Amino acid sequence: MGMLDELKRLDQELDSELKQTDSLSSLEALRVKMLGKKGQLTALLRSMGSLSAEDRPKFGQLINERRERFTALLDEKQKKMQALEQEMRLKAEQVDVTEPRRLPEVGTPHPNTLVLNEVVDCFTGLGFEVVEGPEVELDHYNFELLNIPKNHPARDAQDTFYIDDNVVLRTHTSPVQARIMTTRKPPIRIICPGRVYRADEVDATHSPVFHQIEGLVIDENISMGDLKATLAAFANRLYGKDIDVRFRPSFFPFTEPSAEVDLTCVSCRGKGCRMCKNTGWIEVLGCGMVNPRVLDMCGIDSKKYSGFAFGIGLERITMLRYGIQDMRLMYEGDMRFLRQFR
Numbered sequence: 001m002g003m004l005d006e007l008k009r010l011d012q013e014l015d016s017e018l019k020q021t022d023s024l025s026s027l028e029a030l031r032v033k034m035l036g037k038k039g040q041l042t043a044l045l046r047s048m049g050s051l052s053a054e055d056r057p058k059f060g061q062l063i064n065e066r067r068e069r070f071t072a073l074l075d076e077k078q079k080k081m082q083a084l085e086q087e088m089r090l091k092a093e094q095v096d097v098t099e100p101r102r103l104p105e106v107g108t109p110h111p112n113t114l115v116l117n118e119v120v121d122c123f124t125g126l127g128f129e130v131v132e133g134p135e136v137e138l139d140h141y142n143f144e145l146l147n148i149p150k151n152h153p154a155r156d157a158q159d160t161f162y163i164d165d166n167v168v169l170r171t172h173t174s175p176v177q178a179r180i181m182t183t184r185k186p187p188i189r190i191i192c193p194g195r196v197y198r199a200d201e202v203d204a205t206h207s208p209v210f211h212q213i214e215g216l217v218i219d220e221n222i223s224m225g226d227l228k229a230t231l232a233a234f235a236n237r238l239y240g241k242d243i244d245v246r247f248r249p250s251f252f253p254f255t256e257p258s259a260e261v262d263l264t265c266v267s268c269r270g271k272g273c274r275m276c277k278n279t280g281w282i283e284v285l286g287c288g289m290v291n292p293r294v295l296d297m298c299g300i301d302s303k304k305y306s307g308f309a310f311g312i313g314l315e316r317i318t319m320l321r322y323g324i325q326d327m328r329l330m331y332e333g334d335m336r337f338l339r340q341f342r
């Protein structure tokens, strides 16, 4: 084949391959194939030795023209491809800075917490201090100092989780009364919210773990009237001014006299409904005047001081507050339930 034909063929090869090239690396391969040291154009240049001295400069010039043309075409294509690749990368790496960020999920306070906060507000407003005591408690505080000796029948009423003979999961918050009375001098005005444990079966109104709020006031001349007025303030604050408190005689070894306290039914406001079994009243807590025996056992002079105590079931007053029918809902952690209380 003549040199001229060969040049023409190279022109065509370059044009068609340039069209097919779709990446910078294949473009570079084409450049090497044409213009590289072992490339086709270079090979053609080498083969010029076979030409006559007269033809040589002519072909040399033609080959140089090709070199310039090829280089220009390859450079142009390279620029285009680089621009294209950059555009594609920018598109792929695009970040939409205006896109709203995903907000972390924020929980809501448990209904028990909401009601406890109100109770704490109410009693701190009346001059009470909030204290706490251990959930794993000595039998001594949970029972003995509260006038419930070993073998006392009142122990059977509280299905206790015993750790050993002397250690129990507290069955009520009342041991905190004994802890405070044995370490402080009157006047004492405390409430103690906390978790308590009883070996109860789970149902709509029972749980082996629940919460109480203990109250204790010790000073000179404290009467049952003070107790009733304090509980009335609590009832009015939580459920409204139209709610009355009613005392019914009861028994606790650590209070004398003792009472169960009813409130005007918060559902029917006293008219009588299914919830209050048509009585207009609902039972909410136990209370009484601190038994002088307990005062003396705890080192407080019962001739000089008197006091009252009460124990409120937190779940009970929370369920009444929000009309929650089943206690189990409060322990399941279902956000559809919990999110309703804000």
Ligand code: PHE
Pocket (backbone or CB within 6 Å): 171, 172, 173, 174, 252, 255, 286, 287, 288, 309, 310, 311, 312
């Ligand atoms: N501790 C009693 C209970 O759990 C309640 C109570 C507290 C009664 C304080 C009287 C005084 O049932």
